[in-house]
Amino acid sequence: MSAIRLKDVTLGYEGHPAVHHLDGTFEDGSLTAIVGPNGSGKSTLLKGIVGMLQPLTGSIERAPGATIAYLPQSADIDRTFPATVADLVALGHWRRRGLFAAITGADYREVEEALATVGLTGFENRPLDTLSGGQLQRALFARVMLQDADTILLDEPFTAIDEKTVIDLIELVRRWHAEDRTVIAVLHDAEMVKAVFPRTLLMAREPVCWADTDKALKAENLLKARRMTEAWDEHAPWHENGHGHGGGH
Numbered sequence: 001m002s003a004i005r006l007k008d009v010t011l012g013y014e015g016h017p018a019v020h021h022l023d024g025t026f027e028d029g030s031l032t033a034i035v036g037p038n039g040s041g042k043s044t045l046l047k048g049i050v051g052m053l054q055p056l057t058g059s060i061e062r063a064p065g066a067t068i069a070y071l072p073q074s075a076d077i078d079r080t081f082p083a084t085v086a087d088l089v090a091l092g093h094w095r096r097r098g099l100f101a102a103i104t105g106a107d108y109r110e111v112e113e114a115l116a117t118v119g120l121t122g123f124e125n126r127p128l129d130t131l132s133g134g135q136l137q138r139a140l141f142a143r144v145m146l147q148d149a150d151t152i153l154l155d156e157p158f159t160a161i162d163e164k165t166v167i168d169l170i171e172l173v174r175r176w177h178a179e180d181r182t183v184i185a186v187l188h189d190a191e192m193v194k195a196v197f198p199r200t201l202l203m204a205r206e207p208v209c210w211a212d213t214d215k216a217l218k219a220e221n222l223l224k225a226r227r228m229t230e231a232w233d234e235h236a237p238w239h240e241n242g243h244g245h246g247g248g249h
Contacts, residue, residue, distance in 0.1 A: 003028045003066060003151050003182040004049055008058035011041070011048040017056060018044040020206045026151075028063065029180040031173070033193040033213065036203035037229040042186040043073065045203070046153045049184070062151075069149035071140050073156050079128045085139050086111050086124040092146025114142035119168055134165035141169055152176055154185040158192070170196055190217055204228035 002025040011019040019041035026032055034042045047053045048060055050070040062068070069092075089111045115121055118138040123131075131139065137157065144152060154173075158166045173196065176183050187193050193200055193213055200216035202208040204225040209216040 002026065002061075003030070003063050004184075005061040006058070007061065009048065009055050009060055010057045011044050011053050012056055013044075013053075015056075018205060019048070019203070021058070022203075022207050024201070024207065024210045026182055026184055028182055029177070030199055031177040031183050031197050032185070032199040032201060033197035034184060034186045034201045034203060035188070035190070035193060035217070036208070037226050039205075040203045040225065040229050041205045042203055043155050046070065046155050046184070046186060050153055066151060067147070067149040068151045068153060069144045069147035070153045071144050071155060071157055074133065074137055074140070074159070077128075077136065077140070079131070079136065081128065083128055084124065085115070085120065085126045085128065085131070088128060088139055089114055089142045089146060092143040110146060111142075114145045115139070117145065118142045118172065132162075134161040137161050137165060137169065141172055145172075149181070151182040151184070154183070156186050156188070158187070158189065190222075193217065 004026040006022050006024050009019065009022045010017050022045070034045060036042055044053065048055060049062075050068055086108070090107060092114070093107055093110075112121075112124065115123060118141050120135065120138050120142065123135065123139070128136065128139075141157075144154075157169065161169075170192070173183055173185070185197070187197070194217065197213055199211070200213040201210045202216045202221055202225055204227075206228065208225045208228065209218075209221045215221075
């Protein structure tokens with residue numbers, strides 16, 4: 001059973017594609033890494049899956065009634081916003097409660113439990129701008145927990161955080177996988193991918209290899225991905241017939 005099915009998907013911005021002709025499925029309950037050089041379309045693909053971007057061509061099909069939680073890159077979080085850790089985590093209730101619903105006592109207890117799970121007990125009233133990078137990422141994982149979604153999308157969740165936080169959050173990813181949730185993560189650390197993620201989609205704007213991780217991350221595939229990414233022309237126009245979307249020089 002497929003949690004997400006991609007059918008000849010092309011995604012991009014202002015007519016310039018960043019992901020080309022991607023076909024494949026993320027199976028229900030699978031644990032998949034998306035890897036590739038910078039500029040290979042990894043984050044763009046997540047935005048397409050979550051619905052922030054509509055395909056230029058093709059379609060993204062989600063299982064009927066399925067829910068998705070999305071954790072963006074930490075750089076996309078405005079830490080100057082006047083909110084506490086509890087406020088941030090409580091946003092995980094929005095799908096069930098509505099964005100502007102008052103937080104109940106039961107909701108707050110769930111916030112406390114989620115913070116305890118990620119090692120932030122006692123941080124409820126801390127302003128966001130007082131948190132370290134690792135502490136903020138723990139809080140964002142707690143927010144994802146409260147969303148209780150079938151599919152979880154993580155965009156570079158382990159970048160620029162301390163090793164202890166990485167270890168703790170990987171255990172949470174493993175827990176979600178054990179609960180038969182579908183987890184898809186954009187990552188850069190090949191050794192982490194090999195240790196934790198059974199499946200890998202290697203991208204270079206186009207798919208290079210979507211397979212078991214050991215196969216996907218073979219040296220020849222990694223070299224091919226790097227060469228393909230370097231060959232793309234950022235400013236080439238895109239045409240629906242698939243021609244003119246960039247090429248080698």
